[in-house]
Amino acid sequence: MPAVPDRPTLDGLETRWDEVWQQEGTYRFDRTVDRAGVYAIDTPPPTVSGSLHVGHVFSYTHADLLARYQRMSGKSVFYPMGWDDNGLPTERRVQNYSGVRCDPSQQYDPTFEPPADSGALKKGTPQVSISRRNFIELCHQLSLEDEKAFEGLFKRLGLSVDWTQTYETIGDPARRAAQRAFLRNLARGEAYATEAPTLWDVDYRTAVAQAELADRDMPGAYHRIGFAKPDGEPLFIETTRPELLPACVALVAHPDDERYQPLFGTTVTTPLFGVEVPVLAHELAQPDKGSGIAMICTFGDTTDVTWWRELDLPVRSIVGRDGRIVMTAPDGVAEAPYAELAGKTVKQAQKRVVELLVESGDLVGEPTAITHPVKFYERGDRPLEIVTSRQWYLRNGGRDTELRKELLARGEELTWHPGFMQSRYDNWVGGLNGDWLISRQRFFGVPFPLWYRLDEHGEATYDEPLLPAEADLPVDPTSDVPAGFTADQRDQPGGFTADPDIMDTWATSSLTPQIAGGWEDDPDLFARVFPYDLRPQGHDIIRTWLFSTVVRSHLEHGSVPWTGTALSGWILDPDRKKMSKSVGNVVTPLGLLEQHGSDAVRYWAANGRLGTDTAFDEGQMKVGRRLAVKLLNASKFALGFPEAQTGPVTEAVDRALLARLADVVDEATKAFEAYDYTRALDVTEAFFWSFCDDYIELVKGRAYGEGEAADSANRALRLTLDVLLRLFAPVLPFATEEVWSWWQDGSVHRRPWPTSDELRAAGGEAAAQDCLAVAAVVLERVRGEKSRAKTSMKTPVLALHATGTEAELALLAQVAEDLKNACLIGDLTSEPGGAGFDVVRIELGEAPPKAPRP
């Protein structure tokens, strides 16, 4: 056992103890324990591209505090770590880093090596086309490096993760789980493919789901355009998208709008393009917007989709997947003016259509500038278009009242920390307006495990997809061949073709409980952890990650994925705005951990309650560091006295201390049970400071002595320290472990959480008779007097006189000797009287001679 060091320090504790913990398997999950004895955490897998930031340190600490408390409370804690290395961010990095481009039509080349000068490519180097499988392998390699760095940081932060339990969202088990879950969704009719208008990002060239949309206010302009009524008179509509005129399929007004009622059922003709379109009625038309009659195009916005569907209109698509006007005009659209638009971007087309309308005289007046919300992909730069394409959907209650009710009920089953976050879930589920679009036209992700037969003309037959056996998962249909076919039949008439799409990243990460828990691959493990106890995450991804995980679990297991969720807040700049990139880049997590120490940073995080946005505050880290240093020093002092034989704590002051500590343990336990680690820390910390400032000062004179009274103090000191270390262990794992190692065996992190019973049994039953409170009054008065006299605390008190009730003076008598020692009081007297206990007279002596400065 290492001796107590002369000058304890926090420096170097992180590396030293992490090494021991990994070696000893301190946080290893004990999988012999059955479900009732397990506490399972569905850890968020951080995105492995770029780097971790301060917000990660914050929220991951929160989960760790809860994990550590549960572990000490006797649970076998299942605390895995995942890496989300699947998706667009990684894809873009690999393209730039290795100078490659994924082309799913390429064949897999097992000997492919990326250019030797990876990472140092010159701008403009032509990209090499490689197969999807090769591309994924590169993504995987690059992710591994980041994952190592992330793991190092998390270990330094002291996360009590079981590092033998890790997964990657692009790893084999994850792809197997995602494909298996999808095949089962498909078999049960929960997943389906359909040709439908879909929000489409023209730059990424992929479909985008409702959960990834963001409205942005954009400048636009209403153009007033005349359509020709049968009698030749113009009917004016106003539109922000005149370029969609050739895609117009109808005009629509509100059924109650008297201006247009006579026209319902008639037709009008589009200017320039000469298409006859009906005038129809629908409640969604807004009479007060523009002229009150709108042009329906396929498709200008999501309302157009609704009208198109509900009014059963034809399709005249003109915007292609590249965001340009398609080369061929839809049926019936006049060729001549259309030819001028074909191939132009939407923006260019708008300019040209306006010019044409001005020439023809169909555009009236100047366009009116407005600002209006436009839908964007949240990572995209250009407004979304709506194109018709074949996509995969998963039922999520967006088009099914019964399922929606069931999912709301699942939300009800969860314990939300804090509770008010549930309304965000309810709002989102209640506001869904379509099923979950899970297919993406990208490359780095889990492929849909499907092939289609090609008929004699080479056309895919989508009705009966060719499915792999579950045992063969994961598969990549662009390189694997379906049963009963040979590789040379790929993309040949009479042969087969692969489904080209991958799954949305949320479609994989919504299965993290299944992936981490070994669903189907390790049924024994899965039964011990599922449904999990806790999903920690940020409140910004309730609508995506939290909700989608509930959906998958509900469909697959008929259960919630976990029984509780803890939502961490944001980190805000000191000026109360969301932590900006610039600050986040300057303040790196590793730098903070090095500068302040991990315990100090954890202390700051522990002061941010769940659901509460918290200011980034290095001041709090300094306070945390001070606490950790104080803990080392106070412990060193308390352990410096000779250890007494086991025996009772006899002195009243010592028993009062234990009684107070018993109350603290009860409060901290109650707080932790309610996931309120902040309050648990607060009560522990308050006790600790009064322990240092008052109790230790009071008893040190006695503890230096010998005999019964000294033994009582020494026993109380050690017992208190023992309990305090355990109370602080979740927040300050390094400092507490360090102190623990000075005088105890094993790890403090595997000791049981303290109970008030052990303290009351040791003598702390006299809470009502708190002589410490009386002592505190005397200490305060004497210190105040010495401060006012601007003299040293070593200045003796010649005489002190106190008054109070008989009971209070009896308590004073219990602490009189300790007080005389601590305050250097010569003559301590008292008499009954006064209103409550107080010190009425203090007589100071001469200050001692100043010692020379060392």
Next chain:
RNA sequence: GGGCGAUUGGCGCAGUCUGGUAGCGCGCUUCCCUGACACGGAAGAGGUCACAGGUUCAAGUCCUGUAUCGCCCA
């Protein structure tokens, strides 16, 4: 436009569920190197609890409304 949250000394926060003399930390001022700690200790100044009504013997706390800020969704 709808939902959720916040508003308490210069700064960061607790207290609001369960009404009863306004608390903590940082910073600031003054003092002290006393047998763990100067990366320390002691003492002190500093707030009409966003605003307006209401309930109550009593409101930071409960109710109604308003304002400002933030987040989520239309």
